[in-house]
Amino acid sequence: MHAFRPNGGHAGPATKPEYYPATLASPTPAGCAISGLHLTSPMEFSIPAAALVAGRAAIVVVSPLSLSSRRAAGAVRCSAATKVSSSAALLTPADVGEPLFNSAEVAQWESGKCVNAIAAAQGIRVRRRCRPAYPSEGVGADRAVPRDILEQIVWDKEVEVSQRKRAAPLHAVAEDAAAAHRAAPPRDFAAALVDARRRNGGAPALVAEVKKASPTRGLLRDDHFDPVEIARAYEKNGAACLSVLTDEKHFLGSFENLEAIRNSGVKCPLLCKDFIIDIWQIYYARSKGADAILLIAAVLPDLDIKYMLRVCRSLGMAALVEVHDVMELDRVLKIDGVQLIGINNRSLGTFEVDTKNTNILLEKRGDIIRKKKIMVVSESGLFTPDDVAKVQNAGVSAVLVGESLLTQEDPGRAIAGLFGKELIH
Numbered sequence: 001m002h003a004f005r006p007n008g009g010h011a012g013p014a015t016k017p018e019y020y021p022a023t024l025a026s027p028t029p030a031g032c033a034i035s036g037l038h039l040t041s042p043m044e045f046s047i048p049a050a051a052l053v054a055g056r057a058a059i060v061v062v063s064p065l066s067l068s069s070r071r072a073a074g075a076v077r078c079s080a081a082t083k084v085s086s087s088a089a090l091l092t093p094a095d096v097g098e099p100l101f102n103s104a105e106v107a108q109w110e111s112g113k114c115v116n117a118i119a120a121a122q123g124i125r126v127r128r129r130c131r132p133a134y135p136s137e138g139v140g141a142d143r144a145v146p147r148d149i150l151e152q153i154v155w156d157k158e159v160e161v162s163q164r165k166r167a168a169p170l171h172a173v174a175e176d177a178a179a180a181h182r183a184a185p186p187r188d189f190a191a192a193l194v195d196a197r198r199r200n201g202g203a204p205a206l207v208a209e210v211k212k213a214s215p216t217r218g219l220l221r222d223d224h225f226d227p228v229e230i231a232r233a234y235e236k237n238g239a240a241c242l243s244v245l246t247d248e249k250h251f252l253g254s255f256e257n258l259e260a261i262r263n264s265g266v267k268c269p270l271l272c273k274d275f276i277i278d279i280w281q282i283y284y285a286r287s288k289g290a291d292a293i294l295l296i297a298a299v300l301p302d303l304d305i306k307y308m309l310r311v312c313r314s315l316g317m318a319a320l321v322e323v324h325d326v327m328e329l330d331r332v333l334k335i336d337g338v339q340l341i342g343i344n345n346r347s348l349g350t351f352e353v354d355t356k357n358t359n360i361l362l363e364k365r366g367d368i369i370r371k372k373k374i375m376v377v378s379e380s381g382l383f384t385p386d387d388v389a390k391v392q393n394a395g396v397s398a399v400l401v402g403e404s405l406l407t408q409e410d411p412g413r414a415i416a417g418l419f420g421k422e423l424i425h
């Protein structure tokens with residue numbers, strides 16, 4: 001495949017595609033070449049995604065502002081679409097053709113600001129480290145110490161993902177995801193929530209979490225932790241969906257757990273609970289059997305969320321977009337295509353929990369959420385039937401619960417205790 005650079009210059013042979021970090025708002029450092037090509041704008045970012053799914057395609061992303069570039073985009077779009085349709089049913093030609101970004105977003109990309117500045121302007125406190133640094137950004141002591149737990153987790157995640165990508169590049173993982181799709185397409189996470197809620201007379205659907213440990217609580221179970229046994233018990237006792245922690249360092253989770261649960265015959269849709277910072281992780285999660293992923297607004301700038309939602313759609317997966325405060329909620333409500341919002345009662349910065357958080361945010365923005373027909377999941381810190389009733393009254397469709405179930409001897413039977421009644425399976 002021939003691809004060209006809008007501003008002239010040499011386009012090398014496309015042999016080893018490498019994925020540019022997922023944050024589209026991050027400007028490409030001078031000389032950063034992807035498959036020998038220069039990335040200049042996010043406007044046609046569906047093309048690299050498509051091309052990477054196809055495996056060996058070259059990538060070009062061109063500025064939408066020049067006519068010649070637009071022609072280039074068209075040319076590349078066609079060849080990428082052709083390749084994709086012949087390779088895997090992951091991205092549809094319609095996905096590839098649809099424009100991704102509006103002019104304001106392109107202007108943001110072209111502003112030359114570093115991703116941390118763009119993220120900070122959106123109220124995101126987490127700074128990214130494995131990003132091209134710009135002279136204006138400054139380096140030094142303030143960047144060496146993580147600000148809070150979330151920032152530490154994200155910095156560790158950057159290292160983990162770059163190592164994992166070295167072992168299994170995106171095109172290989174995308175092939176695995178395509179194979180997983182052929183073997184068993186994703187299950188409908190949102191529909192499972194709707195069905196469970198209907199079965200249970202309007203009680204919020206349960207997303208039950210399989211989690212061995214957490215940064216603040218340490219190990220959640222004294223005795224043994226058998227993820228498959230716990231998953232089966234949850235399903236048997238009426239959980240609509242399961243959330244499986246895959247972060248190893250801070251939650252002692254693993255993709256092996258996710259895969260084992262998927263292969264155990266458990267039918268509930270599975271949410272891969274991790275800190276997603278790169279689309280590589282989404283393809284990887286799918287290849288291991290995830291049906292849904294978590295996108296955390298405190299970590300991801302708007303353009304990343306938008307792009308990642310699109311990757312999820314192309315893979316047939318759902319995305320639960322997590323917010324903790326009204327500023328994050330407002331950002332997410334401006335993004336089209338969000339179907340599931342998680343309101344986390346726990347701050348990922350301090351790990352403090354306030355279960356009133358769900359009700360506070362829904363009092364403020366419930367009208368817009370209902371108008372947009374978005375389903376809300378109340379996450380974290382729910383222990384009693386009273387806790388569940390309160391968020392149910394606030395209008396949530398589902399609750400995501402881990403600790404209060406996992407710390408009991410029988411996590412499956414603990415479900416009836418949490419809801420004050422048995423849930424219908």
Ligand SMILES: O=P(O)(O)OC[C@@H](O)[C@@H](O)c1c[nH]c2ccccc12
Nearest residue numbers: 344379380381382400401402403404
């Ligand atoms: O164990 P709890 O308090 O019931 O919370 C579950 C879930 O909400 C929590 O684990 C969680 C919410 N958002 C996250 C993001 C990453 C890791 C974990 C989480």
